[in-house]
Structure formats: structure tokens, C-alpha cells
Amino acid sequence: MTQWSGYLGLIVQGALVTIGLTLMGSVLALIMAFLAGMGRLSRFFILRALATAYIEFFRGTSIFVQLFFAYFVLPLIGLELTPLQAGVLALGLNVGAYAAEVVRGAVQSIGREQHEACIALNLGRWQGLRHVILPQAFLVMLPTFGNNAIELLKATSVVSLISLADLTFQAQVVRAQTGNTMVPFATILVIYFILALLISWGVRSLERRMARGLDGVRV
Amino acid sequence: MEWDWDFVRQILPTLIQGVKITILATLLGSVLAAIVGLGIALARRSPNKALSRTVGWAAEFIRGTPLLVQLYFIFYVLPDIGILLPPLVAGVIGLGLHYGTYTAEVYRAGIDNVPRGQWEAAKACNLNARQTWTHIIIPQAIPPMIPALANYFIAMFKETPLLSAITVLELMNQAKSVANTYYRYIEPITLVGAFFLAISLCSVVLLRWLERRYGKIER
Numbered sequence: 001m002t003q004w005s006g007y008l009g010l011i012v013q014g015a016l017v018t019i020g021l022t023l024m025g026s027v028l029a030l031i032m033a034f035l036a037g038m039g040r041l042s043r044f045f046i047l048r049a050l051a052t053a054y055i056e057f058f059r060g061t062s063i064f065v066q067l068f069f070a071y072f073v074l075p076l077i078g079l080e081l082t083p084l085q086a087g088v089l090a091l092g093l094n095v096g097a098y099a100a101e102v103v104r105g106a107v108q109s110i111g112r113e114q115h116e117a118c119i120a121l122n123l124g125r126w127q128g129l130r131h132v133i134l135p136q137a138f139l140v141m142l143p144t145f146g147n148n149a150i151e152l153l154k155a156t157s158v159v160s161l162i163s164l165a166d167l168t169f170q171a172q173v174v175r176a177q178t179g180n181t182m183v184p185f186a187t188i189l190v191i192y193f194i195l196a197l198l199i200s201w202g203v204r205s206l207e208r209r210m211a212r213g214l215d216g217v218r219v
Numbered sequence: 220m221e222w223d224w225d226f227v228r229q230i231l232p233t234l235i236q237g238v239k240i241t242i243l244a245t246l247l248g249s250v251l252a253a254i255v256g257l258g259i260a261l262a263r264r265s266p267n268k269a270l271s272r273t274v275g276w277a278a279e280f281i282r283g284t285p286l287l288v289q290l291y292f293i294f295y296v297l298p299d300i301g302i303l304l305p306p307l308v309a310g311v312i313g314l315g316l317h318y319g320t321y322t323a324e325v326y327r328a329g330i331d332n333v334p335r336g337q338w339e340a341a342k343a344c345n346l347n348a349r350q351t352w353t354h355i356i357i358p359q360a361i362p363p364m365i366p367a368l369a370n371y372f373i374a375m376f377k378e379t380p381l382l383s384a385i386t387v388l389e390l391m392n393q394a395k396s397v398a399n400t401y402y403r404y405i406e407p408i409t410l411v412g413a414f415f416l417a418i419s420l421c422s423v424v425l426l427r428w429l430e431r432r433y434g435k436i437e438r
Binding site: 056057059060061062063064065066068069072073076077150153154155156157158160161167168171172175181182185186188189192193196197 | 280283284285286287288289291292295296299377378379380381384391395398404405408409411412415416419420423
């Protein structure tokens with residue numbers, strides 16, 4: 001019987017790295033999603049073009065290739081990144097591109113009458129966006145953001161390939177040390193699944209919270 | 220580090236070898252995903268509660284965990300119980316199962332979108348279950364699904380670099396081995412990115428066409 005308790009410590013360390021990576025990646029993705037999503041709706045052509053180029057590029061290439069590019073190619077042009085930085089950068093930019101389309105779709109789904117009401121109340125563009133449009137649009141975005149966050153969590157497993165010690169990496173270590181494949185991989189599959197369930201549960205409760213006070217506004 | 224066109228010409232044949240495997244894996248994976256998805260969708264509609272619950276949970280589990288770990292699982296764990304798979308077969312099974320859980324949702328939505336009246340009309344015409352499915356439901360359910368299915372196949376195409384982790388010699392792996400041999404990363408990895416971007420942009424055009432051709436649901 002192998003001493004599993006010591007190996008469990010490794011797996012827990014890996015889980016912490018995965019969670020940290022997911023959180024940091026999500027924050028970057030959220031920022032990029034709003035920047036690029038609002039950029040696509042901008043009045044200025046140059047902003048729209050920049051946002052479209054960013055979204056098409058990051059949705060068009062594989063997360064795996066982006067990660068390798070960030071880790072192996074960027075140092076050659078003078079941008080040295082640690083594995084963690086490269087991971088957060090690639091994950092955040094990649095998922096941010098997907099989420100940007102969600103932001104755009106949600107803002108566009110808000111009815112014309114809301115925009116007209118903003119004008120009628122003499123709100124500026126920014127004020128209208130901040131107090132009228134975004135609070136309603138955010139609720140539309142939330143469920144899809146939840147799915148995007150789960151996609152991000154699943155994508156974090158790829159960082160193990162650039163030697164970042166996340167769950168998948170630690171499972172490989174345990175496998176190499178014990179020669180047992182079944183137990184470490186089954187364990188991390190369950191851990192990933194629990195984390196995914198936690199995300200979808202968290203997003204659902206956030207959705208309920210945000211929906212308070214909007215009764216009657218949305219059908 | 221300078222961009223070197225001679226080096227590009229030198230490594231191109233090797234990369235094209237990889238491209239072939241990448242495309243092969245995508246095609247086989249798509250076929251498998253289409254079949255697995257239909258199986259899951261039908262099993263979830265089954266009147267047998269035990270079957271539909273079990274399949275539902277299994278699909279949820281596969282969707283909530285990373286493809287990379289599933290690939291490791293198939294490639295490293297199954298040999299322990301006597302199933303030895305070549306890397307490409309293991310990769311295709313992984314891709315097919317993972318994306319099968321996504322396409323199952325597309326099938327479900329497509330089948331749910333067939334109006335109730337069609338089911339009732341089939342019953343009124345005294346068709347049995349098999350006839351109802353093959354002559355009434357499937358022919359109406361499939362065309363609106365085609366764009367959504369194609370979307371997942373493109374997503375699968377972008378996940379194929381993960382197969383390099385289980386030693387399939389696809390594009391990413393060829394690029395890595397070339398990079399490690401000559402110790403030049405900038406050209407191979409950039410070319411891989413450019414290749415994925417090119418194929419993705421082409422497939423976006425195809426997708427738009429599919430959407431115009433099949434996406435409309437006639438009411």
C-alpha cells in the first residue's frame with residue numbers, strides 16, 4: 001500500500017495553483033471582455049477594428065498555441081514571462097475574446113426603449129451605460145460568463161505542459177513516483193468536476209442576487 | 220532572434236506532415252462526436268429513468284473536466300486494464316467523447332424545436348416510434364442543427380494540439396520537435412498559429428454560409 005497522504009499534499013498544492021490560475025485568468029478575461037466588447041460597439045472605427053482583430057485572432061487560434069507562443073516566443077523578442085504569467089496571460093486573453101462577444105450580444109439585446117429613456121432623462125452616454133444599460137445587460141451575460149469560467153478552468157490543465165505545477169502536472173508527478181495511473185488521474189478528474197460545479201453554483205447564486213430589484217423590468 | 224525564411228522553407232514539409240494528422244484527427248473526431256452526441260441525446264430522452272439519469276450525469280462529468288486529463292486517462296489508464304490503444308486512436312476517442320457531450324446538447328435543442336404538432340400528426344397518421352423518428356422528427360430536426368454542430372467541430376479542430384501531449388505526431392508536436400532540434404522556436408510556433416488562424420478564418424466563412432443555408436427555422 002502506497003503512502004497516499006504525502007501524495008495528497010501534492011495534489012492539494014496543484015489544486016491551489018489551478019484555483020489561483022482560474023481566478024486570475026477570469027479577472028483578466030473579464031477586463032478584456034468588457035474592453036473588447038464595448039470596443040466593438042464603439043462609435044470610432046479604429047476601436048471597432050482593434051476589438052474585432054483581437055477577438056478574431058484569439059478565437060481563431062488554439063489556446064495551446066497561444067500559450068506556447070507566450071512562453072517560448074515572447075522571450076525571444078525580449079518579453080520574459082514566468083510560466084504563471086504566461087498562463088494567466090494566454091488564458092485571460094483567450095477566454096476574454098469569447099466573453100467579449102457575450103458582452104456585445106448582451107448590450108445589444110437591451111431594447112431600444114431603454115436607450116430612448118436614457119435620452120429622455122438627459123443622461124449622458126456614460127451615465128446611461130453605467131446606470132441603465134449595463135445593470136440589465138450584466139444579468140444577460142452572467143449565465144454565459146459562468147460557462148466561460150468553466151471553459152477557463154478546463155483550459156488551465158494545458159499550463160501543465162509549460163511546467164507550471166497545477167493539478168494535471170502534480171498528477172503526472174504522482175504517477176511517475178508511484179507507477180499508479182488510475183488513482184491520481186481519477187482523483188483530479190473528480191476535483192476538476194467539483195470545481196466546475198462550484199463555479200456554476202456560484203454564478204447561479206450571483207444571478208439570483210443581481211436579479212433582485214429588476215422584477216418587472218425584464219420579461 | 221531574426222525571422223529566417225530559409226528555415227521556414229526547410230521545416231515546411233515536416234509541418235505539412237503534421238497538418239495532415241491534425242485534419243485526420245479532426246475529421247475522425249467529428250464523426251465520432253456526431254454519433255456519440257446522438258446516442259447521448261437519445262439516451263437522455265429515454266423513458267427509462269435509470270438510463271437517462273446515468274447518461275446525463277456521465278455527460279455532465281465529461282463536460283466539466285479538462286480534455287487533456289481525459290486524454291491522459293484514456294492513453295495511460297486503459298492499458299492497465301488491458302486495452303492498448305495507438306496514440307491517434309486514443310486521441311480520436313478522447314475528442315469524440317468530449318465533444319459528443321457538447322453535440323448532445325445541440326441534438327437535444329434541435330429535437331425539442333420540432334413543434335408538438337408534428338409528434339401529434341405522426342401519432343394521428345398511425346406511425347410507430349421508429350417511423351416517427353426517421354420520417355418526421357429527424358429530417359426536420361437536423362438542418363437547423365448543422366451550423367451549431369459545425370461550430371463545435373471547429374472548436375474541436377482548435378483542441379487537436381492537445382493530442383501532442385499523448386505523443387500523436389500532429390502539427391503542434393512536429394513544430395515542437397523541429398523547434399527542439401534546431402533550437403529555434405519563433406518560426407515553428409508562429410507558423411502553427413498562422414495555420415490555425417488561416418483554417419479558422421476560412422471555417423468562419425463556411426459557417427456563415429451554413430447559417431444562411433440551414434440556420435433559419437421555418438415557422
